[in-house]
Amino acid sequence: MVNILVIQPGFPNEVPYFVRGLARQGAAVYGIGDQPPQAIPEPARAALRDYLQVPNLWKREAVIPALRQWRPDLKIHRIECFWEAAMELAADLREAFKIPGLSPKKTRGFRDKHVMRQLLNQAGVRNPRQAKAESYAQIEQALAHTGYPAIVKPVAGAGSADTYRLNSPEDFEKVKPALKKIQSVVVEEFVTGTEYTFDTISVNGRILFANVERYVPTMLLARSQEHISPMTISLRDLSAPHFQEARKMCETALDTLGLERGFAHMEWFHTDKGEVVFGEIAARPPGGDAGMLMNYTCDFDVYNAYAEAMVHGRINQNIERKYNVAVIFKRAKGNGRISRIEGLVPFRQKWGAHILKEDLLPVGAKRRNWRQTLLSDGYIMLRHPDLATTLEIAGDVADHITLYA
């Protein structure tokens, strides 16, 4: 039996389902985290053989000895981590306990956007021009290398936080105060085009399952303009040449960075000129409800498929891509509490058969901070086998459903 230690098995939202999947596939699953056991959502709690709660996950000097003393007879075979913030911790624990998987050195290729680009450039992957900078002077030098428009982002960013598009030297002056708090940034040539993900489950360096999502609009626009209703669309048909090119590029990225097994979440662009350009990579499943999107795309259980791959080295289910699945996030007009929602009734009348989920904040609820969470004031999820129709229905959600606060 394989003994798997999962870091923070109750977080983020879909992790408990992956944990349950691992147990269902016959692994003995253990957890370590800083959540009290009763705070761990049920699908994970019931699946865990045992759980070690530590007061502070970020204190290696305490976490490592605590884990050593916890169950001296337990031989851990694998450490899994689905949470971006704990990737380095997972790698340090693997190193301390001599467990295979991503090492601290390899982890840098996934966490440091400059190291990632350097390694991938060497492998011939098409990256945007890029330079690292740690002062205003260095940013200016880097801008001379990339040209305008450019993008400036933290070396180890996430969720488009502190990420800025610069169209001119004046824009640089404008964002200077905001950049002050960030120690290291990367400056990149700005890539214009459609943004996609390429999400994979692999074993022994072979991709067993891949899923592609399209972001409408790009994540940066979605995260910086409140009036937009951002959409993520999990795509049914991946036969177009640019998807095949992206697959090859992503395979090269996985090989180069050395992710032999587990989930990877990559982002890439299809430019207006038809070029395929690498965005970034993370060694975990995509966030949000991406697992749910995959499940509704293929009518299968990705949590289980992932676990089967990890425990048995294969995925036995026959996976057929049946639907495009769209999730559209809404942001209310106004501040404070939701006062009314318009457009829902006619929308349901027209498209009811294709709606999977409505999870908008109810009247009376306080608005969420859209800058902190893509979830915003809620979402509508739908699916349709035809992409143009999917986009039409999603467009209706964006344009004709309005929350007021």
Ligand SMILES: Nc1ncnc2c1ncn2[C@@H]1O[C@H](COP(=O)(O)OP(=O)(O)O)[C@@H](O)[C@H]1O
């Ligand atoms: N070189 C680039 N050209 C155009 N857009 C970019 C570029 N780099 C990042 N972006 C935009 O910024 C978003 C966030 O950047 P990303 O590198 O994915 O960092 P993270 O998601 O870790 O914050 C991307 O999803 C994309 O929309």
Ligand SMILES: [Mg+2]
């Ligand atoms: Mg990203």
